[in-house]
Amino acid sequence: MYIYNQHDQQLVDERVAQYRGQTERYLAGDISDDQFLPLRLQNGLYIQRLAPMLRIAIPYGTFNSQQMRKLAHISRHYDKGYGHFSTRQNIQLNWPQLEEVPDILAELAEVQMHAIQTSGNCIRNTTTDQFAGAAADELEDPRPYCEIVRKWSTFHPEFAFLPRKFKIAFCASTADRAAIQMHDIGIEVIHNVDGETGFRILVGGGLGRTPVIGTEIVDYLPKQHLITYLEAILRVYNQLGRRDNKYKARIKILVRAMGIEAFREKVEQEWAILKDGPSTLTEEEFERSKSYFRSPEYINIDNDSADQALEKQAQQDPAFGNWMKRNVDAHQAPGYAIVTLSLKTTGYAPGDVSDVQMEAVADMADQFSFGEIRASHQQNLVLAHVQKDQLLALWQQAKVHGFATPNINYLTDMICCPGGDFCALANAKSLPIADAIQRKFDDLDYMYDLGEIDLNISGCMNACGHHHIGHIGILGVDKKGKEFYQISLGGSQDRDASLGKILGPSFSQADIPDTIEKILDIYVSLRIDGESFLDTYRRVGLAPYKESVYAK
Amino acid sequence: MPNKIIKDGTITDDQWLLLDQDATDVPDGPVIVPLSLWESEKEALAGRKALGIWLNSDESPERIASDLENFDLVAINFPVFVDGRGFSYGRDLREKYGYQGEVRAIGEFIRDQLFFLKRCGFNAFALTGVDLEPALETFNDFSDSYQSAIDQPEPYFKRH
Numbered sequence: 001m002y003i004y005n006q007h008d009q010q011l012v013d014e015r016v017a018q019y020r021g022q023t024e025r026y027l028a029g030d031i032s033d034d035q036f037l038p039l040r041l042q043n044g045l046y047i048q049r050l051a052p053m054l055r056i057a058i059p060y061g062t063f064n065s066q067q068m069r070k071l072a073h074i075s076r077h078y079d080k081g082y083g084h085f086s087t088r089q090n091i092q093l094n095w096p097q098l099e100e101v102p103d104i105l106a107e108l109a110e111v112q113m114h115a116i117q118t119s120g121n122c123i124r125n126t127t128t129d130q131f132a133g134a135a136a137d138e139l140e141d142p143r144p145y146c147e148i149v150r151k152w153s154t155f156h157p158e159f160a161f162l163p164r165k166f167k168i169a170f171c172a173s174t175a176d177r178a179a180i181q182m183h184d185i186g187i188e189v190i191h192n193v194d195g196e197t198g199f200r201i202l203v204g205g206g207l208g209r210t211p212v213i214g215t216e217i218v219d220y221l222p223k224q225h226l227i228t229y230l231e232a233i234l235r236v237y238n239q240l241g242r243r244d245n246k247y248k249a250r251i252k253i254l255v256r257a258m259g260i261e262a263f264r265e266k267v268e269q270e271w272a273i274l275k276d277g278p279s280t281l282t283e284e285e286f287e288r289s290k291s292y293f294r295s296p297e298y299i300n301i302d303n304d305s306a307d308q309a310l311e312k313q314a315q316q317d318p319a320f321g322n323w324m325k326r327n328v329d330a331h332q333a334p335g336y337a338i339v340t341l342s343l344k345t346t347g348y349a350p351g352d353v354s355d356v357q358m359e360a361v362a363d364m365a366d367q368f369s370f371g372e373i374r375a376s377h378q379q380n381l382v383l384a385h386v387q388k389d390q391l392l393a394l395w396q397q398a399k400v401h402g403f404a405t406p407n408i409n410y411l412t413d414m415i416c417c418p419g420g421d422f423c424a425l426a427n428a429k430s431l432p433i434a435d436a437i438q439r440k441f442d443d444l445d446y447m448y449d450l451g452e453i454d455l456n457i458s459g460c461m462n463a464c465g466h467h468h469i470g471h472i473g474i475l476g477v478d479k480k481g482k483e484f485y486q487i488s489l490g491g492s493q494d495r496d497a498s499l500g501k502i503l504g505p506s507f508s509q510a511d512i513p514d515t516i517e518k519i520l521d522i523y524v525s526l527r528i529d530g531e532s533f534l535d536t537y538r539r540v541g542l543a544p545y546k547e548s549v550y551a552k
Numbered sequence: 553m554p555n556k557i558i559k560d561g562t563i564t565d566d567q568w569l570l571l572d573q574d575a576t577d578v579p580d581g582p583v584i585v586p587l588s589l590w591e592s593e594k595e596a597l598a599g600r601k602a603l604g605i606w607l608n609s610d611e612s613p614e615r616i617a618s619d620l621e622n623f624d625l626v627a628i629n630f631p632v633f634v635d636g637r638g639f640s641y642g643r644d645l646r647e648k649y650g651y652q653g654e655v656r657a658i659g660e661f662i663r664d665q666l667f668f669l670k671r672c673g674f675n676a677f678a679l680t681g682v683d684l685e686p687a688l689e690t691f692n693d694f695s696d697s698y699q700s701a702i703d704q705p706e707p708y709f710k711r712h
Contacts (some may be wrong), residue, residue: 011696011697014693014695016693017693022664035633151698155697158639158701239640277700278707297571
């Protein structure tokens with residue numbers, strides 16, 4: 001993973017000092033609330049319903065055991081002993097004191113972490129595939145490019161006060177595990193016919209109250225132009241994006257209003273000036289960036305005999321076999337596997353991890369995965385490089401610490417925002433909905449029979465829980481001061497991305513589990529030959545679900 | 553007493569008179585005229601000594617790109633400090649149009665933006681409401697940067 005050099009460390013340290021000064025001036029009354037707002041947001045600090053919330057960056061979702069231990073320490077010392085992994089591959093603390101945030105940031109800086117640009121109207125943490133550098137279906141590791149973008153976007157002087165927040169995601173594999181079509185800029189790493197690396201770039205995707213799937217702006221951009229091209233897009237957006245209405249300020253609205261042709265033309269005009277200029281990337285810089293993401297020192301393992309041994313272990317302990325089937329993915333190195341630690345255990349808020357659990361993950365990472373950890377946008381943790389002959393031992397430890405729920409990509413592996421229990425923006429609570437669904441559908445055989453289903457829950461239109469792209473989406477809405485929930489069907493975040501359609505009138509909290517059950521019953525009755533939930537929906541449409549759910 | 557501003561890293565007296573958006577009279581001496589006045593009185597104003605112009609955040613420097621030789625100073629107004637269009641305008645003036653004169657920030661920008669403004673090509677700051685002396689320190693908030701900008705066109709990766 002990326003290791004800071006002295007320059008990186010110095011800038012992060014200087015940022016801590018800068019924010020400490022700003023906090024002191026705020027507490028002394030020298031900065032107004034309005035002026036302090038973007039300053040604290042660009043250091044990750046929100047003021048929430050009950051307390052401030054601090055969002056800590058995990059650049060492109062990769063971190064290490066030492067950093068995890070520091071997060072455990074911080075959550076214990078400055079917070080209530082837990083953290084929440086978000087859909088931005090970040091971690092959020094729900095109870096820090098505003099006065100102590102500079103100290104927290106200083107502690108983070110000791111382990112090369114920060115909260116820079118995790119909020120505010122600026123370029124946010126670049127995200128990518130949680131299996132990057134390990135996935136079997138990967139063209140190349142996208143993280144060296146993410147790191148180049150991280151450097152460029154960090155303290156970018158021109159783009160710190162954009163019309164609205166700005167999110168960039170990379171993907172470099174057959175399956176899109178980073179939902180790049182749902183980002184302000186989505187970047188796919190591709191090779192041209194000569195095998196040279198370049199980028200296919202999408203622009204103007206996003207969720208929120210106007211969900212839009214990104215549109216291609218360039219089909220192949222040679223890699224050396226990555227930064228100049230991004231800069232051209234941002235420059236057009238910074239000047240022309242709407243600033244009169246924050247709900248119409250995202251780049252997706254601008255692209256839609258101008259039309260992709262006109263938008264592209266404008267970008268190309270700007271790019272003509274920047275192209276081949278000082279920001280043009282060099283082969284040396286690519287190599288330097290790649291050098292931080294070389295594969296770990298794998299040992300030679302005979303894959304076939306490792307698989308045979310696993311099969312035996314699975315026969316002896318079917319629960320292990322089941323976990324392997326659900327929570328373990330194919331790795332690019334023979335004899336290795338990717339393990340997802342489920343943070344979706346009934347009784348715990350999705351994405352939440354206690355300080356003790358954080359330390360357990362750090363220990364498991366050290367023991368089984370070269371000390372490296374990933375956070376996924378589905379709010380789970382990943383140990384990316386595990387020897388197959390150690391899976392059983394890892395599973396046993398994961399069970400002890402509550403990470404072995406065998407549900408990855410199934411119904412109870414829900415994406416869920418913190419909702420009205422914590423968030424000041426939320427219209428409704430989301431955590432009790434997730435909990436009620438997990439309790440209702442606790443029969444594993446039934447859940448597996450349903451096949452893979454993405455169920456995503458957001459407590460408001462801002463869509464932090466990605467409800468638009470869940471096969472089943474649940475959105476909290478406010479109706480005359482009461483909390484209700486709208487259900488949508490048919491969303492997808494993969495390459496065949498689509499936005500869910502609203503089923504009909506909203507439901508009370510108490511009615512949600514039964515309504516979900518009715519929807520699942522209809523699916524089971526209509527599916528043909530093991531057809532997935534999404535495929536069935538796409539074949540039959542909304543009508544049969546509507547009929548059953550709203551039948552008098 | 554003239555107002556104090558920050559220019560080229562020091563606090564100095566401001567010699568310029570900033571005319572309102574709807575001004576019609578142009579007094580003698582160094583003046584900064586609004587774009588609308590320049591556009592309507594171009595012939596009368598051109599050739600005047602010590603002429604400046606100011607642009608609002610919805611007025612791109614593109615509109616004066618071919619007139620820039622007339623101005624000793626271009627000021628960019630920040631109607632609210634979170635309106636970041638001016639940052640791009642600063643870069644446009646320097647990079648796209650090669651403007652060498654004074655580029656001044658006016659309006660509601662705050663001292664915590666000085667570092668970024670300077671990077672975007674601003675060299676003068678009519679900062680109001682705070683003590684200027686301590687504000688000067690913010691130019692040293694960061695010792696270096698990653699990206700190419702006006703103050704340092706070579707990005708970090710090319711310098712190391």
